Amino acid sequence: MTSPHTTDVSHIAPREKAEILSQALPYIRRFHGKTIVIKYGGNAMTDPDLQQDFAEDVVLLKLVGLNPVVVHGGGPQIEGALSRLGKKGQFIQGMRVTDEETMEVVEWVLAGQVQQDIVGLINAAGGKAVGLTGRDGGMIRAKKLKMLDKDDPAKEHDVGQVGDIVSIDPSVVKALQDDQFIPVVSPIGFGEHNESYNINADVVAAKLATVLQAEKLLMLTNIRGVLDKNGELLTELTPRRIDELVEDGTISGGMIPKIAGAIDAAKSGVNAVHIIDGRVPHAMLLEVLTDQAYGTMISSR
Ligand SMILES: Nc1ncnc2c1ncn2[C@@H]1O[C@H](COP(=O)(O)OP(=O)(O)O)[C@@H](O)[C@H]1O
Numbered sequence: 474m475t476s477p478h479t480t481d482v483s484h485i486a487p488r489e490k491a492e493i494l495s496q497a498l499p500y501i502r503r504f505h506g507k508t509i510v511i512k513y514g515g516n517a518m519t520d521p522d523l524q525q526d527f528a529e530d531v532v533l534l535k536l537v538g539l540n541p542v543v544v545h546g547g548g549p550q551i552e553g554a555l556s557r558l559g560k561k562g563q564f565i566q567g568m569r570v571t572d573e574e575t576m577e578v579v580e581w582v583l584a585g586q587v588q589q590d591i592v593g594l595i596n597a598a599g600g601k602a603v604g605l606t607g608r609d610g611g612m613i614r615a616k617k618l619k620m621l622d623k624d625d626p627a628k629e630h631d632v633g634q635v636g637d638i639v640s641i642d643p644s645v646v647k648a649l650q651d652d653q654f655i656p657v658v659s660p661i662g663f664g665e666h667n668e669s670y671n672i673n674a675d676v677v678a679a680k681l682a683t684v685l686q687a688e689k690l691l692m693l694t695n696i697r698g699v700l701d702k703n704g705e706l707l708t709e710l711t712p713r714r715i716d717e718l719v720e721d722g723t724i725s726g727g728m729i730p731k732i733a734g735a736i737d738a739a740k741s742g743v744n745a746v747h748i749i750d751g752r753v754p755h756a757m758l759l760e761v762l763t764d765q766a767y768g769t770m771i772s773s774r
């Protein structure tokens with residue numbers, strides 16, 4: 474019997490199943506030993522069945538010889554915790570304005586709850602996940618983000634303890650990978666005086682992919698990819714086209730830091746950068762192990 478969320482494949486004959494599996498071989502060979510950074514967005518992780526699929530896919534990729542590194546978000550989960558405290562999140566250009574109390578909530582929700590949920594699911598699926606924040610192993614050094622208004626650069630917004638990445642030392646991630654662990658990273662950095670910073674998870678994923686010289690960066694979100702003004706999926710985007718779409722307001726909100734991170738990673742040598750729909754079961758396997766193109770691919774030029 475299949476579990477309620479699993480697609481029923483009992484009608485497929487064993488020979489056909491074997492054929493389907495064997496078609497993954499060229500991809501497994503191509504990506505064997507390569508690092509794949511997966512940004513798991515807070516909006517993509519709201520369905521428990523999809524979460525389980527996600528964890529199983531991460532384990533499968535690891536067991537066939539790839540090196541997945543998960544960077545998770547948790548925007549909606551932070552929002553839920555804030556509202557229980559009677560607070561409402563405020564965003565400027567896709568970044569959460571983070572006062573001291575909000576920072577405490579962010580650390581607690583991301584590192585204490587979301588990260589540990591993902592670690593538990595991956596471990597239950599047969600992997601060996603280890604949760605980390607940017608503090609662990611001195612991984613993510615940050616400073617206060619200076620945010621200039623996008624329309625009037627003379628104007629500055631105070632977004633509180635939002636971090637701008639100063640440097641990433643990936644040695645702890647590499648050490649874990651070498652020992653067959655799957656790192657699960659929360660987007661929290663530390664400053665000169667040991668203060669914590671809230672960093673957008675897309676920004677962390679993109680920078681980590683660059684520093685690790687990852688083969689791929691997959692950003693799983695709650696939408697088909699980047700859409701144009703008419704709601705049509707844009708399957709490939711260049712930096713120039715992206716500038717136009719941000720300029721005319723087609724790209725807004727949480728898509729701004731995502732697309733900015735995606736361009737940075739593509740320009741810095743990450744071979745393939747994709748924004749894909751995390752609501753599609755096994756979105757990651759489809760993208761990595763089949764020739765099917767999904768979502769939006771961001772090119773470097
Ligand atoms: N042009 C666009 N195409 C697609 N999504 C967009 C666009 N502009 C803004 N968005 C918004 O960006 C959201 C994805 O960003 P975000 O909510 O931060 O997701 P995540 O939690 O996965 O990081 C979409 O759900 C959509 O509301």
Ligand SMILES: CC(=O)N[C@@H](CCC(=O)OP(=O)(O)O)C(=O)O
Nearest residue numbers: 515546547548568569672673674
């Ligand atoms: C500075 C900033 O905005 N940090 C984000 C961190 C979590 C995140 O990025 O979550 P998603 O990937 O689900 O959007 C926040 O506080 O919501």
